[in-house]
Amino acid sequence: MTKKQSNSRPSIPVLVKTQLWTSSAGRCQFEGCNKPLWRHGATMNQMNISYIAHIYAYSPNGPRYDEVLSPKLEIDFSNLMLVCDECHRLIDDKKREDEFSAIRLIQMKKDHEERIELLTGISPDKKSHIVLFGAKVGTHDTPLSYNRVREAVIPNYFPAEYKTIDLGMHNTLFEDDKEIFWEIQRENLNNQFSEKLKYLEENSPHHHYSIFALAPQPLLIQLGTLLNDIYPAEVYQLHREPSTWKWLDETELIKFxxxxxxxxxxxxxxxxxxxxxxxxxxxxxxxxxxxxxxxxxxxxxxxxxxxxxxxxxxxxxxxxxxxxxxxxxxxxxxxxxxxxxxxxxxxxxxxxxxxxxxxxxxxxxxxxxxxxxxxxxxxxxxx
CATH class of the missing domain: 3.40.50 (Rossmann fold)
Known part of the structure; x- marks a missing residue:
């Protein structure tokens, strides 16, 4: 039999709030959200839009209430998640208690905090410039997404900037059955490379490049000759199954x-x-x-x-x-x-x-x- 709870709910100490902000990097800990909680999403004005959600509710009528754990962990860091308004509403919805169980929320919190620890633990010399090169293959333009490719470089490297170096030419009317296609694409690649990568090599403190490319093979070979061994780089491959740019942890040997x-x-x-x-x-x-x-x-x-x-x-x-x-x-x-x-x-x-x-x-x-x-x-x- 547990003691009857007091009507006065204890406030969360400042030190615990600080720990929540630092361990989450100020981002929503609900899986798949990751929304920044220090600025307004539309105006970008600096403000605190965070909520603190309880895994085990303090109130007996709240979601995931536990007679033993709820009063014991009311102000404990392990029982608290930093979230946005939308995710807070989901977590606090009593009707969805089975969907968002304590076990699931604990795993969300753990995964988020481990990811932040991993990313912030990467040494400064592991910054890499993300380079995209896309060119029309046949009649199809090439989609290359920063959000998709940046995941591939982690944890060996992490992006040096919140933008990519784009070497491609977009929306060209010419297709690869025309000689002019190869002339224009090659000239554009040479010019973009000279203006962007050569400039960085001379002016940036971070001299590593992560290469993501989808283009006709002659242009890919041309890109390789520009990089040569002068530019420290890692080249990535888009896999079909599973669909990812990450190098996979497999052991099969291929004999060339x-x-x-x-x-x-x-x-x-x-x-x-x-x-x-x-x-x-x-x-x-x-x-x-x-x-x-x-x-x-x-x-x-x-x-x-x-x-x-x-x-x-x-x-x-x-x-x-x-x-x-x-x-x-x-x-x-x-x-x-x-x-x-x-x-x-x-x-x-x-x-x-x-x-x-x-x-x-x-x-x-x-x-x-x-x-x-x-x-x-x-x-x-x-x-």
Whole structure:
């Protein structure tokens, strides 16, 4: 039998209120809300719009009332959540007590506080500039969202700014079956990169970049050559299942193989059979039968095979070996014709691995359905 509660409800101490604000970072702790509680949502005026909700209600008629825990935890930090007005109404709705049980609210509070602790515990040298590059693929513009991609960099890095560096060209009328598309897109990418990333590299104290790109593969390779190894960067891949930019915690190894041609000729091609298979006749229809065709492939090509950082690292290693092997067989002055069928991140890394002073020049082709085959797009010349 518990003591009868006093009619006088104890006030929450200032120290407990302060602890609630600091542990929640001043944001609503209800799952999925995260609303800032220090400003008005429309006017942005500074004000306190927070409410303190009880997990175990103080009143016997309140939601989740417990004869033992309610009086014991009335002013205890563990029983209190900092929330917005809307979420406070949900939590205090007696009719929804089963939906918002004490166990569920305790988990919400725990998850929110652990996330804030994780984010605020990241050292200042882990700030990274988020770089977006989108270009029309066929007739479809590319959607890239800051809110979606920023989650991928945490906890290894966190955004250096509340905005992205956007290198893309939006709402262009030209499609990738036209030569002018490649000319305009490449010039825009070069100009945007020079104006934005080169400026940051010279003026920002934070020199790390998180790269999120969705564009035709020749432009992705071009972006990689601009980044090279000069810009400390991590390149991300959009996965289909699950739909996320985060690198996944999986252990499957992917064996990348470099397959040499049967004949060595003056004309040389390198095809990437990672997302799909490319038969030699498709390349020979463009370059002729007197072509040495090298291949980088995996056992089961798929458009969603690239899942982990380690897989991308293995690709980089083989790519460096492939450039050296092909140059040794054909000479540095030979142009390497590139036929890519590969994930976004590998296309960017191909460009990053390429060394402008040591490697062969590249002529990059792209599969185009309107022109029924591979078409010449971008030439990347060595220094």
């Amino acid at each position: 193989r470099l397959v040499a041609p049967d004949k060595i000729t003056k004309k040389v091609a390198l095809k990437f059979e990672l997302s799909a298979t490319i038969t030699d006749d498709r390349i020979e229809s463009v370059l002729g039968e007197d072509t040495s065709i090298w291949s980088i492939k995996i056992d089961s090509p798929s458009n969603d095979f690239l899942r982990t950082r380690n897989q991308l690292m293995e690709f980089r290693k083989l790519m460096r070996y492939a450039f050296d092997e092909i140059k040794a067989k054909h000479g540095q002055d030979t142009v390497l014709n590139i036929f890519p069928s590969m994930p976004v991140a590998t296309a960017v890394e191909l460009g990053r691995v390429w060394m402008p002073k040591a490697d062969m020049g590249m002529l990059i082709y792209d599969q185009n359905s309107k022109r029924k085959g591979f078409v010449k797009t971008i030439e990347i010349k060595p220094n």
